[in-house]
Amino acid sequence: MTLRTDIYPADRVTLREVGLRDGLQLAKALPSTDAKIDWLTQEAAAGVRHYEVGSFLPAGRFPQFADVRQMIETAQALDLHSAALTLNERGAEAALASGVREMVCVVSATEDHSRANMRRSRAAAVDLVADIVAMRDAQAPDKLVNAGIAMALGCSLSGDVDPAEVLRLAEACLEAGADIVGLADTVGYAGPRAVGALCAGMEKLCGDRPFIIHLHDTRGMGVANVAAALDNGARVIDASLGGLGGCPFAPGATGNVVFEDVVFLAESMGFRTGIDLEKLTDVRRIAEEAMPGEAFHGALHRAGPPVNATWQAAPAA
Amino acid sequence: MTLRTDIYPADRVTLREVGLRDGLQLAKALPSTDAKIDWLTQEAAAGVRHYEVGSFLPAGRFPQFADVRQMIETAQALDLHSAALTLNERGAEAALASGVREMVCVVSATEDHSRANMRRSRAAAVDLVADIVAMRDAQAPDKLVNAGIAMALGCSLSGDVDPAEVLRLAEACLEAGADIVGLADTVGYAGPRAVGALCAGMEKLCGDRPFIIHLHDTRGMGVANVAAALDNGARVIDASLGGLGGCPFAPGATGNVVFEDVVFLAESMGFRTGIDLEKLTDVRRIAEEAMPGEAFHGALHRAGPPVNATWQAAPAA
Numbered sequence: 001m002t003l004r005t006d007i008y009p010a011d012r013v014t015l016r017e018v019g020l021r022d023g024l025q026l027a028k029a030l031p032s033t034d035a036k037i038d039w040l041t042q043e044a045a046a047g048v049r050h051y052e053v054g055s056f057l058p059a060g061r062f063p064q065f066a067d068v069r070q071m072i073e074t075a076q077a078l079d080l081h082s083a084a085l086t087l088n089e090r091g092a093e094a095a096l097a098s099g100v101r102e103m104v105c106v107v108s109a110t111e112d113h114s115r116a117n118m119r120r121s122r123a124a125a126v127d128l129v130a131d132i133v134a135m136r137d138a139q140a141p142d143k144l145v146n147a148g149i150a151m152a153l154g155c156s157l158s159g160d161v162d163p164a165e166v167l168r169l170a171e172a173c174l175e176a177g178a179d180i181v182g183l184a185d186t187v188g189y190a191g192p193r194a195v196g197a198l199c200a201g202m203e204k205l206c207g208d209r210p211f212i213i214h215l216h217d218t219r220g221m222g223v224a225n226v227a228a229a230l231d232n233g234a235r236v237i238d239a240s241l242g243g244l245g246g247c248p249f250a251p252g253a254t255g256n257v258v259f260e261d262v263v264f265l266a267e268s269m270g271f272r273t274g275i276d277l278e279k280l281t282d283v284r285r286i287a288e289e290a291m292p293g294e295a296f297h298g299a300l301h302r303a304g305p306p307v308n309a310t311w312q313a314a315p316a317a
Numbered sequence: 318m319t320l321r322t323d324i325y326p327a328d329r330v331t332l333r334e335v336g337l338r339d340g341l342q343l344a345k346a347l348p349s350t351d352a353k354i355d356w357l358t359q360e361a362a363a364g365v366r367h368y369e370v371g372s373f374l375p376a377g378r379f380p381q382f383a384d385v386r387q388m389i390e391t392a393q394a395l396d397l398h399s400a401a402l403t404l405n406e407r408g409a410e411a412a413l414a415s416g417v418r419e420m421v422c423v424v425s426a427t428e429d430h431s432r433a434n435m436r437r438s439r440a441a442a443v444d445l446v447a448d449i450v451a452m453r454d455a456q457a458p459d460k461l462v463n464a465g466i467a468m469a470l471g472c473s474l475s476g477d478v479d480p481a482e483v484l485r486l487a488e489a490c491l492e493a494g495a496d497i498v499g500l501a502d503t504v505g506y507a508g509p510r511a512v513g514a515l516c517a518g519m520e521k522l523c524g525d526r527p528f529i530i531h532l533h534d535t536r537g538m539g540v541a542n543v544a545a546a547l548d549n550g551a552r553v554i555d556a557s558l559g560g561l562g563g564c565p566f567a568p569g570a571t572g573n574v575v576f577e578d579v580v581f582l583a584e585s586m587g588f589r590t591g592i593d594l595e596k597l598t599d600v601r602r603i604a605e606e607a608m609p610g611e612a613f614h615g616a617l618h619r620a621g622p623p624v625n626a627t628w629q630a631a632p633a634a
Contacts, residue, residue: 154623188616189623191585192544193630219623220578220616221585224541227509250620261537268508268538297616299505299537303567306471306506306536313510 007050007081007101007144008180008210008236013271014050015262016212016238017043019287020071021052021085022256023244024064027294033067035290037074042286043241046279048259050081052104052238056091072100083146087118092132095143102144103136104182105129107173109149109166112157117150126172133177147173148182148214153198154189156249163194167201174206181211182238185225187249188218192228203233214238215257217297218247222257223265230269237262242284242296258298260284264305270316277305324367324398324418324461325497325527325553330588331367332579333529333555334360336604337388338369338402339573340561341381344611350384352607354391359603360558363596365576367398369421369555373408389417400463404435409449412460419461420453421499422446424490426466426483429474434467443489450494464490465499465531470515471506473566480511484518491523498528499555502542504566505535509545520550531555532574534614535564539574540582547586554579559601559613575615577601581622587633594622 008014020036031039040051053075054068068084075082076099083102086092095103107125108114114122129147136143151158152166170181183198195213202211213229215222215238226237239262245255263275281301288296305311325331337353348356357368370392371385385401392399393416400419403409412420424442425431431439446464453460468475469483487498500515512530519528530546532539532555543554556579562572580592598618605613622628 154628156624159623187623188620189628191582191628191630192541193586217616218620219581220540220575221582222616223537224509224544224582227541227544247620253620254616258537264536265508265538265541269510299534299539299571299614303505303535303564303570306504307473311471311506311508313508 010208010210010235012235013230013266013273014236015048015259015266015273015275016050016052016236017048017241017259018052018214018238018256019240019242019244019259021054023240026246026248027064027244027291029291029293030064031287031290033070035286036067036071039283039286039290040071040074041078042283043280044078044080046283047273047275048280051075052083052085055085055087056094057085057087069098072098086132088128089131089135092135096135096139100143102146103132104146104148105132105178106148106150107169109151109161109169110155110158113151113155116157122169126169126176129173129178130176144179145177146180146182146212147176147178148184148212149173150184150186152183153185153194154187156187163198163201166198167205170202171205180209180236181206182214183211184214185216187247188216188221188253190225191221192224195225196228196232199229199232199234210235212236212238216247217243217254217257218250220254223261226257226262226265227269230266230271241287243298244287244294244296254297260300261298264300267312270313272315327525327527327552329552330547330583330590331553332365332576332583332590332592333367333369333553334365334558334576335369335531335555335573336557336559336561336576338371340557343563343565344381344561344608346608346610347381348604348607350387352603353384353388356600356603356607357388357391358395359600360597361395361397363600364590364592365597367400368392369400369402372402372404373411374402374404386415389415403449405445406448406452409452413452413456417460419463420449421463421465422449422495423465423467424486426468426478426486427472427475430468430472433474439486443486443493446490446495447493461496462494463497463499463529464493464495465501465529466490467501467503469500470502470511471504473504480515480518483515484522487519488522497526497553498523499531500528501531502533504564505533505538505570507542508538509541512542513545513549516546516549516551527552529553529555533564534560534571534574535567537571540578543574543579543582544586547583547588558604560615561604561611561613571614577617578615581617584629587630589632
């Protein structure tokens with residue numbers, strides 16, 4: 001257990017790049033495997049160590065993830081921490097046979113979304129987490145199991161989501177054996193007060209164990225919500241280069257919170273990320289060239305870090 | 318005095334639209350006066366009451382503000398609160414002869430920027446505030462004098478700015494008779510920790526008197542910085558429709574913090590703005606059509622407010 005959770009140390013901020021998974025989920029112009037490998041390699045050179053590299057799904061229906069094994073092998077060769085979605089037992093079997101270091105299960109915060117999106121109840125989704133944990137324990141005990149709770153801050157089907165219910169679901173996932181739980185504002189409904197309050201509850205629930213916050217910038221609150229999360233104990237933050245990734249319920253909307261801008265935020269708050277912002281900005285170009293017509297977002301890349309100022313605050317206490 | 322400061326009540330949030338002034342400062346495609354009047358009229362219909370409508374500057378060099386008197390008259394006819402920049406005594410004379418309700422003076426936080434940009438020392442800039450206050454007292458005592466402190470959170474010439482020095486300058490402006498002081502992150506250097514700390518200091522200095530925070534989204538921190546400002550006592554927030562307005566020191570950079578996104582943020586934090594987000598989003602189109610080729614920013618307008626959720630939090634205590 002100690003070994004597994006050392007992947008996400010509780011005393012520093014870890015930024016997870018999800019652009020190669022969530023960022024490609026709705027993309028129309030899919031990057032080639034070579035371009036994805038180049039993206040991964042260059043972003044690693046900029047100092048980013050944690051990646052969702054794809055999803056174990058049928059390649060026929062999800063061609064963007066057909067090369068998930070190759071992406072995992074690339075991450076392995078670069079000694080990066082790789083994660084991939086495993087949405088059923090077949091996916092988990094494939095993940096266990098691969099070199100992936102983290103298997104991501106998804107549980108919905110609301111019964112409506114769980115049944116509509118995953119075709120199972122929330123209870124069944126938690127049972128699946130337990131099943132995957134058992135498979136992991138038997139076959140590859142060094143791999144992490146991550147349970148991500150979708151719609152944790154508002155649901156496009158059910159509307160408001162009760163934070164107490166989300167925390168109960170998070171607890172159920174931990175009891176099912178998940179090493180780490182993530183909270184996702186899948187449709188970008190939340191403002192910083194809601195994010196801060198939910199993270200404070202999560203910190204209380206998780207104690208020394210880290211948790212992940214996964215935010216979408218659908219309504220422009222992404223960076224403000226990350227700040228609130230960091231202020232309330234979150235130490236693992238999902239983001240995507242250029243904010244790649246849209247919203248299935250709001251066509252044309254902005255996507256994941258912008259990775260580059262989150263690096264600047266974290267550093268300005270005194271959290272050292274170990275990431276070189278100038279190199280990271282260069283990696284945007286690889287993704288932009290590989291995905292013509294896709295919308296990339298963010299502000300930092302236009303202006304660059306402040307000139308002539310010690311913009312990196314003293315490390316947070 | 319009471320009458321004047323009632324313009325910005327201390328117990329609620331006021332959003333000031335600065336797009337018609339700061340948003341046009343660097344614009345290449347200037348909107349016609351008719352388009353500006355349409356913009357102002359429609360944004361007023363969406364519930365926005367406070368505007369910077371222009372600047373009293375030589376029309377030959379600043380054609381974007383040649384119609385400042387017409388904009389002031391339009392605001393008057395709509396019973397809106399209008400403000401205009403008065404950067405010298407000539408500008409103040411012109412403002413006093415007009416129906417503008419607020420005269421905005423600018424003081425730089427750093428000696429370097431003050432001399433390079435305004436061609437006067439900071440002390441001389443504060444003296445000018447006192448002179449304009451005296452002119453106002455003699456000629457039009459119902460008008461407000463606003464002293465805006467540029468580069469208050471970092472300077473593209475001097476680098477870091479000492480918050481204690483900014484607070485001393487703010488105090489000097491208040492002692493010179495300014496009714497309200499604004500703090501500007503002119504070049505978008507700050508993160509939320511710095512903004513929150515400076516606002517907390519400002520709240521202590523100003524007591525019951527409101528102060529203004531003016532933020533640029535140059536590095537994507539705009540909305541996060543507004544959240545930090547609101548959390549630390551700021552109640553008057555500058556923003557511009559579509560984030561119009563760039564940065565003189567970073568060509569192509571994003572501009573003022575996006576008005577629509579700030580409305581969503583404030584409402585999500587429990588601050589009632591009285592602004593209709595759907596109508597406000599429609600006003601973007603007027604500005605976009607009137608300024609072809611200009612970059613407009615923001616996220617809320619793409620997705621709209623959350624559907625099926627009570628996204629407006631209970632009013633803040």
